[in-house]
Amino acid sequence: AQSVAQPEDQVNVAEGNPLTVKCTYSVSGNPYLFWYVQYPNRGLQFLLKYITGDNLVKGSYGFEAEFNKSQTSFHLKKPSALVSDSALYFCAVRDPYNAGNNRKLIWGLGTSLAVNP
């Protein structure tokens, strides 16, 4: 069964320090992987995606993520955190070989990131 796990409910980091938000997945084929961010009382905003090619994907707001097939992970990273990065982060995956799902994504439960000044 397809699934996405975000093992950390909350991540706390000091401003200026590097941050990592973890995501692991399980799909039957090669995955399409996505990260989204949600600010309070707002919809989700797309950050970045991995479809194929270079394992290191760069996205919006200085975020990047590394696709690791052997570890089935797609951790989100940023070299230097900002207080404004504090938000809810969601990892999602789509199995490209499941043609019947109308591009439906499987979502992680989200990780709250708090960046302290």
Added chain:
Amino acid sequence: GAVVSQHPSRVICKSGTSVKIECRSLDFQATTMFWYRQFPKKSLMLMATSNEGSKATYEQGVEKDKFLINHASLTLSTLTVTSAHPEDSSFYICSASVQGSSYNEQFFGPGTRLTVL
């Protein structure tokens, strides 16, 4: 980037009434739109996949007669919560994919906060 709007952003209604939420793709055509419900502890639940010109595909456990979805055009999908009850109070979010490639990201609306008294 692609913009998705939702209307209304906030609605308060009495128990037993019906509420309609609109989701529009403003600058692109979306053959597929998705409706989500987000609970207070942040988890994002896919309710249904809305396909233009055909019936929506509901996720297991979601009552299709309770949550009516109509996708009459390539830019508009509506979710109607019929005979709303307090337990239907939630944050409802729609998203849309750009017509074409199957690995395009979803673009999200800002969400609708429904409160049923």
